[in-house]
Amino acid sequence: MNISTRLFSVANMVDRCKTMADIGTDHGYIPIFLLKNSICEKAIASDINKGPVERAIKNIKEYGLEKKIQCRQGPGLSTLKPHEAQIVVIAGMGGHLIISILEEEEKIAHNLESIILQPVQHSMILRKYLYENGYKIIDEDLCVDEGKYYEIIKVRYDGVKRVLEDIYYEISPFLIEKKHLLLKEYIIKKIQQNDKILVHIDEGTELASDRKRELINRNKKLKELLTCL
Known part of the structure:
Protein backbone atom coordinates (compact mmCIF):
# COMPACT_ATOMS: atom_id res chain seq x y z
CA MET A 1 0.00 0.00 0.00
CA ASN A 2 1.06 3.59 -0.57
CA ILE A 3 1.26 5.89 2.45
CA SER A 4 2.41 9.48 2.85
CA THR A 5 6.06 10.41 3.30
CA ARG A 6 5.32 11.38 6.91
CA LEU A 7 3.68 8.06 7.78
CA PHE A 8 6.38 6.10 5.95
CA SER A 9 9.08 7.89 7.95
CA VAL A 10 7.24 7.03 11.17
CA ALA A 11 6.71 3.38 10.16
CA GLY A 28 -5.22 2.69 10.58
CA TYR A 29 -2.65 3.16 7.83
CA ILE A 30 0.47 2.56 9.95
CA PRO A 31 -0.67 -0.80 11.41
CA ILE A 32 -1.83 -1.94 7.97
CA PHE A 33 1.49 -0.95 6.39
CA LEU A 34 3.51 -2.71 9.11
CA LEU A 35 1.48 -5.93 8.83
CA LYS A 36 1.61 -5.94 5.03
CA ASN A 37 5.40 -5.58 5.20
CA SER A 38 5.82 -8.24 7.93
CA ILE A 39 7.33 -5.80 10.43
CA CYS A 40 5.02 -7.00 13.20
CA GLU A 41 2.78 -10.02 13.68
CA LYS A 42 -0.15 -8.22 15.31
CA ALA A 43 -1.23 -4.65 15.91
CA ILE A 44 -3.64 -2.53 17.94
CA ALA A 45 -5.20 0.52 16.29
CA SER A 46 -6.49 2.87 18.98
CA ASP A 47 -8.15 6.28 18.94
CA ILE A 48 -10.12 8.37 21.42
CA ASN A 49 -12.83 9.18 18.86
CA LYS A 50 -15.41 6.89 17.26
CA GLY A 51 -15.00 8.21 13.70
CA PRO A 52 -11.30 7.33 13.30
CA VAL A 53 -11.89 3.88 14.80
CA GLU A 54 -14.69 3.23 12.30
CA ARG A 55 -12.46 4.38 9.41
CA ALA A 56 -9.65 2.14 10.63
CA ILE A 57 -12.00 -0.87 10.86
CA LYS A 58 -13.15 -0.26 7.27
CA ASN A 59 -9.59 -0.02 5.93
CA ILE A 60 -8.39 -3.03 7.91
CA LYS A 61 -11.22 -5.16 6.48
CA GLU A 62 -10.35 -4.03 2.95
CA TYR A 63 -6.86 -5.47 3.44
CA GLY A 64 -8.17 -8.64 5.10
CA LEU A 65 -6.30 -7.96 8.34
CA GLU A 66 -9.18 -7.94 10.85
CA LYS A 67 -7.80 -11.08 12.55
CA LYS A 68 -4.40 -9.46 13.08
CA ILE A 69 -5.29 -5.84 13.90
CA GLN A 70 -7.59 -5.02 16.82
CA CYS A 71 -9.36 -1.65 16.89
CA ARG A 72 -10.02 -0.01 20.25
CA GLN A 73 -11.58 3.26 21.33
CA GLY A 74 -10.23 5.18 24.29
CA PRO A 75 -7.79 7.90 25.39
CA GLY A 76 -4.05 7.49 24.93
CA LEU A 77 -2.36 4.39 26.27
CA SER A 78 -5.34 3.46 28.47
CA THR A 79 -6.55 1.01 25.81
CA LEU A 80 -3.44 -1.14 26.30
CA LYS A 81 -2.76 -3.80 28.91
CA PRO A 82 0.70 -3.96 30.55
CA HIS A 83 3.27 -5.69 28.29
CA GLU A 84 0.62 -6.23 25.59
CA ALA A 85 2.61 -4.32 22.97
CA GLN A 86 6.35 -3.96 22.61
CA ILE A 87 6.33 -0.84 20.45
CA GLU A 105 -0.12 5.89 31.68
CA GLU A 106 3.48 5.91 32.91
CA LYS A 107 3.53 2.21 33.81
CA ILE A 108 2.68 1.31 30.22
CA ALA A 109 5.06 3.86 28.69
CA HIS A 110 7.98 2.94 30.93
CA ASN A 111 7.86 -0.75 30.00
CA LEU A 112 7.77 -0.44 26.22
CA GLU A 113 10.76 -1.50 24.12
CA SER A 114 10.43 1.72 22.15
CA ILE A 115 8.02 4.56 21.46
CA ILE A 116 7.92 6.37 18.12
CA LEU A 117 6.78 9.98 18.52
CA GLN A 118 5.92 12.39 15.73
CA PRO A 119 4.83 15.79 17.03
CA VAL A 120 3.18 18.24 14.64
CA GLN A 121 4.21 21.17 16.85
CA HIS A 122 6.17 21.98 20.02
CA SER A 123 8.85 19.38 19.29
CA MET A 124 11.34 21.43 21.33
CA ILE A 125 9.12 21.22 24.43
CA LEU A 126 8.61 17.48 23.87
CA ARG A 127 12.31 16.77 23.39
CA LYS A 128 13.19 18.72 26.55
CA TYR A 129 10.58 16.75 28.51
CA LEU A 130 11.89 13.42 27.22
CA TYR A 131 15.51 14.16 28.14
CA GLU A 132 14.64 15.53 31.58
CA ASN A 133 12.15 12.79 32.52
CA GLY A 134 14.12 9.62 31.98
CA TYR A 135 13.48 8.85 28.32
CA LYS A 136 16.52 7.89 26.27
CA ILE A 137 16.32 9.11 22.69
CA ILE A 138 17.47 6.22 20.50
CA ASP A 139 17.18 7.79 17.07
CA GLU A 140 15.59 10.67 15.18
CA ASP A 141 14.58 11.43 11.63
CA LEU A 142 13.31 14.40 9.66
CA ILE A 152 10.27 11.69 14.27
CA ILE A 153 11.69 10.75 17.68
CA LYS A 154 12.34 7.17 18.82
CA VAL A 155 12.66 6.74 22.59
CA ARG A 156 12.88 4.19 25.38
CA TYR A 157 12.47 4.85 29.09
CA ASP A 158 15.61 4.11 31.11
CA GLY A 159 15.04 6.42 34.09
CA VAL A 160 18.17 8.50 33.47
CA LYS A 161 17.46 12.23 33.50
CA ARG A 162 19.54 14.31 31.12
CA VAL A 163 20.11 18.04 30.70
CA LEU A 164 21.25 19.53 27.39
CA GLU A 165 21.88 23.03 26.08
CA ASP A 166 18.60 24.60 24.97
CA ILE A 167 19.63 24.60 21.30
CA TYR A 168 19.77 20.78 21.34
CA TYR A 169 16.17 20.61 22.51
CA GLU A 170 15.26 22.56 19.38
CA ILE A 171 17.64 20.84 16.96
CA SER A 172 18.25 17.13 17.47
CA PRO A 173 21.85 16.10 18.25
CA PHE A 174 21.11 12.92 16.26
CA LEU A 175 20.25 14.88 13.13
CA ILE A 176 23.38 17.01 13.57
CA GLU A 177 25.61 13.95 14.00
CA LYS A 178 24.05 12.31 10.93
CA GLU A 203 10.28 46.85 22.33
CA GLY A 204 7.86 48.98 24.33
CA THR A 205 7.78 46.50 27.20
CA GLU A 206 10.38 44.53 29.13
CA LEU A 207 8.68 41.29 28.07
CA ALA A 208 8.99 42.24 24.39
CA SER A 209 12.65 43.18 24.84
CA ASP A 210 13.34 39.83 26.51
CA ARG A 211 11.60 38.02 23.66
CA LYS A 212 13.69 39.90 21.10
CA ARG A 213 16.94 39.04 22.89
CA GLU A 214 15.85 35.40 23.10
CA LEU A 215 15.20 35.17 19.35
CA ILE A 216 18.43 36.96 18.44
CA ASN A 217 20.39 34.57 20.65
CA ARG A 218 18.53 31.57 19.23
CA ASN A 219 19.32 32.65 15.66
CA LYS A 220 22.97 33.04 16.62
CA LYS A 221 23.04 29.45 17.92
CA LEU A 222 21.23 28.16 14.82
CA LYS A 223 23.72 29.90 12.53
CA GLU A 224 26.58 28.33 14.50
CA LEU A 225 25.05 24.90 13.91
CA LEU A 226 24.92 25.58 10.17
CA THR A 227 28.71 25.82 10.09
CA CYS A 228 28.88 22.18 11.28
CA LEU A 229 26.80 20.87 8.37
Missing part, protein backbone atom coordinates in the same frame (compact mmCIF):
# COMPACT_ATOMS: atom_id res chain seq x y z
CA ASN A 12 10.36 3.12 9.16
CA MET A 13 11.34 3.66 12.81
CA VAL A 14 9.39 0.60 14.00
CA ASP A 15 11.55 -2.45 14.71
CA ARG A 16 10.35 -5.99 14.07
CA CYS A 17 8.13 -7.09 16.94
CA LYS A 18 5.25 -9.34 17.90
CA THR A 19 2.74 -6.56 18.65
CA MET A 20 2.74 -2.81 18.06
CA ALA A 21 0.10 -0.24 18.95
CA ASP A 22 -0.81 2.91 17.02
CA ILE A 23 -2.24 5.54 19.35
CA GLY A 24 -4.37 8.11 17.53
CA THR A 25 -4.56 5.76 14.56
CA ASP A 26 -7.05 7.75 12.46
CA HIS A 27 -7.30 5.59 9.30
CA VAL A 88 3.95 2.13 20.38
CA VAL A 89 3.51 4.85 17.78
CA ILE A 90 2.07 8.24 18.80
CA ALA A 91 2.01 10.39 15.67
CA GLY A 92 0.26 13.49 14.37
CA MET A 93 -0.33 15.19 17.73
CA GLY A 94 1.05 18.28 19.44
CA GLY A 95 4.00 17.98 21.80
CA HIS A 96 1.93 18.90 24.87
CA LEU A 97 -0.67 16.21 24.12
CA ILE A 98 2.04 13.58 23.61
CA ILE A 99 3.53 14.50 26.99
CA SER A 100 0.15 14.14 28.70
CA ILE A 101 -0.38 10.72 27.08
CA LEU A 102 3.00 9.52 28.38
CA GLU A 103 2.29 10.88 31.87
CA GLU A 104 -1.24 9.50 32.20
CA CYS A 143 11.07 14.46 6.60
CA VAL A 144 9.15 16.87 4.40
CA ASP A 145 5.58 16.07 3.42
CA GLU A 146 3.48 18.48 1.35
CA GLY A 147 5.84 21.34 2.17
CA LYS A 148 5.88 20.77 5.94
CA TYR A 149 8.77 19.47 8.05
CA TYR A 150 8.14 16.66 10.51
CA GLU A 151 10.45 15.34 13.23
CA LYS A 179 24.36 15.57 8.98
CA HIS A 180 20.83 14.82 7.85
CA LEU A 181 20.22 15.87 4.27
CA LEU A 182 17.22 18.03 5.23
CA LEU A 183 18.70 19.58 8.36
CA LYS A 184 20.43 22.56 6.75
CA GLU A 185 17.27 23.78 4.99
CA TYR A 186 15.25 23.07 8.15
CA ILE A 187 17.54 25.27 10.25
CA ILE A 188 17.51 28.01 7.61
CA LYS A 189 13.71 27.98 7.66
CA LYS A 190 13.73 28.33 11.46
CA ILE A 191 16.08 31.33 11.20
CA GLN A 192 13.81 32.94 8.61
CA GLN A 193 10.75 32.38 10.79
CA ASN A 194 12.51 34.00 13.75
CA ASP A 195 13.55 36.95 11.56
CA LYS A 196 9.91 37.53 10.58
CA ILE A 197 8.89 37.58 14.24
CA LEU A 198 11.73 39.96 15.13
CA VAL A 199 10.55 42.51 12.57
CA HIS A 200 7.18 42.80 14.33
CA ILE A 201 8.38 42.91 17.94
CA ASP A 202 7.73 46.28 19.57
Whole structure:
Protein backbone atom coordinates (compact mmCIF):
# COMPACT_ATOMS: atom_id res chain seq x y z
CA MET A 1 0.00 0.00 0.00
CA ASN A 2 1.06 3.59 -0.57
CA ILE A 3 1.26 5.89 2.45
CA SER A 4 2.41 9.48 2.85
CA THR A 5 6.06 10.41 3.30
CA ARG A 6 5.32 11.38 6.91
CA LEU A 7 3.68 8.06 7.78
CA PHE A 8 6.38 6.10 5.95
CA SER A 9 9.08 7.89 7.95
CA VAL A 10 7.24 7.03 11.17
CA ALA A 11 6.71 3.38 10.16
CA ASN A 12 10.36 3.12 9.16
CA MET A 13 11.34 3.66 12.81
CA VAL A 14 9.39 0.60 14.00
CA ASP A 15 11.55 -2.45 14.71
CA ARG A 16 10.35 -5.99 14.07
CA CYS A 17 8.13 -7.09 16.94
CA LYS A 18 5.25 -9.34 17.90
CA THR A 19 2.74 -6.56 18.65
CA MET A 20 2.74 -2.81 18.06
CA ALA A 21 0.10 -0.24 18.95
CA ASP A 22 -0.81 2.91 17.02
CA ILE A 23 -2.24 5.54 19.35
CA GLY A 24 -4.37 8.11 17.53
CA THR A 25 -4.56 5.76 14.56
CA ASP A 26 -7.05 7.75 12.46
CA HIS A 27 -7.30 5.59 9.30
CA GLY A 28 -5.22 2.69 10.58
CA TYR A 29 -2.65 3.16 7.83
CA ILE A 30 0.47 2.56 9.95
CA PRO A 31 -0.67 -0.80 11.41
CA ILE A 32 -1.83 -1.94 7.97
CA PHE A 33 1.49 -0.95 6.39
CA LEU A 34 3.51 -2.71 9.11
CA LEU A 35 1.48 -5.93 8.83
CA LYS A 36 1.61 -5.94 5.03
CA ASN A 37 5.40 -5.58 5.20
CA SER A 38 5.82 -8.24 7.93
CA ILE A 39 7.33 -5.80 10.43
CA CYS A 40 5.02 -7.00 13.20
CA GLU A 41 2.78 -10.02 13.68
CA LYS A 42 -0.15 -8.22 15.31
CA ALA A 43 -1.23 -4.65 15.91
CA ILE A 44 -3.64 -2.53 17.94
CA ALA A 45 -5.20 0.52 16.29
CA SER A 46 -6.49 2.87 18.98
CA ASP A 47 -8.15 6.28 18.94
CA ILE A 48 -10.12 8.37 21.42
CA ASN A 49 -12.83 9.18 18.86
CA LYS A 50 -15.41 6.89 17.26
CA GLY A 51 -15.00 8.21 13.70
CA PRO A 52 -11.30 7.33 13.30
CA VAL A 53 -11.89 3.88 14.80
CA GLU A 54 -14.69 3.23 12.30
CA ARG A 55 -12.46 4.38 9.41
CA ALA A 56 -9.65 2.14 10.63
CA ILE A 57 -12.00 -0.87 10.86
CA LYS A 58 -13.15 -0.26 7.27
CA ASN A 59 -9.59 -0.02 5.93
CA ILE A 60 -8.39 -3.03 7.91
CA LYS A 61 -11.22 -5.16 6.48
CA GLU A 62 -10.35 -4.03 2.95
CA TYR A 63 -6.86 -5.47 3.44
CA GLY A 64 -8.17 -8.64 5.10
CA LEU A 65 -6.30 -7.96 8.34
CA GLU A 66 -9.18 -7.94 10.85
CA LYS A 67 -7.80 -11.08 12.55
CA LYS A 68 -4.40 -9.46 13.08
CA ILE A 69 -5.29 -5.84 13.90
CA GLN A 70 -7.59 -5.02 16.82
CA CYS A 71 -9.36 -1.65 16.89
CA ARG A 72 -10.02 -0.01 20.25
CA GLN A 73 -11.58 3.26 21.33
CA GLY A 74 -10.23 5.18 24.29
CA PRO A 75 -7.79 7.90 25.39
CA GLY A 76 -4.05 7.49 24.93
CA LEU A 77 -2.36 4.39 26.27
CA SER A 78 -5.34 3.46 28.47
CA THR A 79 -6.55 1.01 25.81
CA LEU A 80 -3.44 -1.14 26.30
CA LYS A 81 -2.76 -3.80 28.91
CA PRO A 82 0.70 -3.96 30.55
CA HIS A 83 3.27 -5.69 28.29
CA GLU A 84 0.62 -6.23 25.59
CA ALA A 85 2.61 -4.32 22.97
CA GLN A 86 6.35 -3.96 22.61
CA ILE A 87 6.33 -0.84 20.45
CA VAL A 88 3.95 2.13 20.38
CA VAL A 89 3.51 4.85 17.78
CA ILE A 90 2.07 8.24 18.80
CA ALA A 91 2.01 10.39 15.67
CA GLY A 92 0.26 13.49 14.37
CA MET A 93 -0.33 15.19 17.73
CA GLY A 94 1.05 18.28 19.44
CA GLY A 95 4.00 17.98 21.80
CA HIS A 96 1.93 18.90 24.87
CA LEU A 97 -0.67 16.21 24.12
CA ILE A 98 2.04 13.58 23.61
CA ILE A 99 3.53 14.50 26.99
CA SER A 100 0.15 14.14 28.70
CA ILE A 101 -0.38 10.72 27.08
CA LEU A 102 3.00 9.52 28.38
CA GLU A 103 2.29 10.88 31.87
CA GLU A 104 -1.24 9.50 32.20
CA GLU A 105 -0.12 5.89 31.68
CA GLU A 106 3.48 5.91 32.91
CA LYS A 107 3.53 2.21 33.81
CA ILE A 108 2.68 1.31 30.22
CA ALA A 109 5.06 3.86 28.69
CA HIS A 110 7.98 2.94 30.93
CA ASN A 111 7.86 -0.75 30.00
CA LEU A 112 7.77 -0.44 26.22
CA GLU A 113 10.76 -1.50 24.12
CA SER A 114 10.43 1.72 22.15
CA ILE A 115 8.02 4.56 21.46
CA ILE A 116 7.92 6.37 18.12
CA LEU A 117 6.78 9.98 18.52
CA GLN A 118 5.92 12.39 15.73
CA PRO A 119 4.83 15.79 17.03
CA VAL A 120 3.18 18.24 14.64
CA GLN A 121 4.21 21.17 16.85
CA HIS A 122 6.17 21.98 20.02
CA SER A 123 8.85 19.38 19.29
CA MET A 124 11.34 21.43 21.33
CA ILE A 125 9.12 21.22 24.43
CA LEU A 126 8.61 17.48 23.87
CA ARG A 127 12.31 16.77 23.39
CA LYS A 128 13.19 18.72 26.55
CA TYR A 129 10.58 16.75 28.51
CA LEU A 130 11.89 13.42 27.22
CA TYR A 131 15.51 14.16 28.14
CA GLU A 132 14.64 15.53 31.58
CA ASN A 133 12.15 12.79 32.52
CA GLY A 134 14.12 9.62 31.98
CA TYR A 135 13.48 8.85 28.32
CA LYS A 136 16.52 7.89 26.27
CA ILE A 137 16.32 9.11 22.69
CA ILE A 138 17.47 6.22 20.50
CA ASP A 139 17.18 7.79 17.07
CA GLU A 140 15.59 10.67 15.18
CA ASP A 141 14.58 11.43 11.63
CA LEU A 142 13.31 14.40 9.66
CA CYS A 143 11.07 14.46 6.60
CA VAL A 144 9.15 16.87 4.40
CA ASP A 145 5.58 16.07 3.42
CA GLU A 146 3.48 18.48 1.35
CA GLY A 147 5.84 21.34 2.17
CA LYS A 148 5.88 20.77 5.94
CA TYR A 149 8.77 19.47 8.05
CA TYR A 150 8.14 16.66 10.51
CA GLU A 151 10.45 15.34 13.23
CA ILE A 152 10.27 11.69 14.27
CA ILE A 153 11.69 10.75 17.68
CA LYS A 154 12.34 7.17 18.82
CA VAL A 155 12.66 6.74 22.59
CA ARG A 156 12.88 4.19 25.38
CA TYR A 157 12.47 4.85 29.09
CA ASP A 158 15.61 4.11 31.11
CA GLY A 159 15.04 6.42 34.09
CA VAL A 160 18.17 8.50 33.47
CA LYS A 161 17.46 12.23 33.50
CA ARG A 162 19.54 14.31 31.12
CA VAL A 163 20.11 18.04 30.70
CA LEU A 164 21.25 19.53 27.39
CA GLU A 165 21.88 23.03 26.08
CA ASP A 166 18.60 24.60 24.97
CA ILE A 167 19.63 24.60 21.30
CA TYR A 168 19.77 20.78 21.34
CA TYR A 169 16.17 20.61 22.51
CA GLU A 170 15.26 22.56 19.38
CA ILE A 171 17.64 20.84 16.96
CA SER A 172 18.25 17.13 17.47
CA PRO A 173 21.85 16.10 18.25
CA PHE A 174 21.11 12.92 16.26
CA LEU A 175 20.25 14.88 13.13
CA ILE A 176 23.38 17.01 13.57
CA GLU A 177 25.61 13.95 14.00
CA LYS A 178 24.05 12.31 10.93
CA LYS A 179 24.36 15.57 8.98
CA HIS A 180 20.83 14.82 7.85
CA LEU A 181 20.22 15.87 4.27
CA LEU A 182 17.22 18.03 5.23
CA LEU A 183 18.70 19.58 8.36
CA LYS A 184 20.43 22.56 6.75
CA GLU A 185 17.27 23.78 4.99
CA TYR A 186 15.25 23.07 8.15
CA ILE A 187 17.54 25.27 10.25
CA ILE A 188 17.51 28.01 7.61
CA LYS A 189 13.71 27.98 7.66
CA LYS A 190 13.73 28.33 11.46
CA ILE A 191 16.08 31.33 11.20
CA GLN A 192 13.81 32.94 8.61
CA GLN A 193 10.75 32.38 10.79
CA ASN A 194 12.51 34.00 13.75
CA ASP A 195 13.55 36.95 11.56
CA LYS A 196 9.91 37.53 10.58
CA ILE A 197 8.89 37.58 14.24
CA LEU A 198 11.73 39.96 15.13
CA VAL A 199 10.55 42.51 12.57
CA HIS A 200 7.18 42.80 14.33
CA ILE A 201 8.38 42.91 17.94
CA ASP A 202 7.73 46.28 19.57
CA GLU A 203 10.28 46.85 22.33
CA GLY A 204 7.86 48.98 24.33
CA THR A 205 7.78 46.50 27.20
CA GLU A 206 10.38 44.53 29.13
CA LEU A 207 8.68 41.29 28.07
CA ALA A 208 8.99 42.24 24.39
CA SER A 209 12.65 43.18 24.84
CA ASP A 210 13.34 39.83 26.51
CA ARG A 211 11.60 38.02 23.66
CA LYS A 212 13.69 39.90 21.10
CA ARG A 213 16.94 39.04 22.89
CA GLU A 214 15.85 35.40 23.10
CA LEU A 215 15.20 35.17 19.35
CA ILE A 216 18.43 36.96 18.44
CA ASN A 217 20.39 34.57 20.65
CA ARG A 218 18.53 31.57 19.23
CA ASN A 219 19.32 32.65 15.66
CA LYS A 220 22.97 33.04 16.62
CA LYS A 221 23.04 29.45 17.92
CA LEU A 222 21.23 28.16 14.82
CA LYS A 223 23.72 29.90 12.53
CA GLU A 224 26.58 28.33 14.50
CA LEU A 225 25.05 24.90 13.91
CA LEU A 226 24.92 25.58 10.17
CA THR A 227 28.71 25.82 10.09
CA CYS A 228 28.88 22.18 11.28
CA LEU A 229 26.80 20.87 8.37
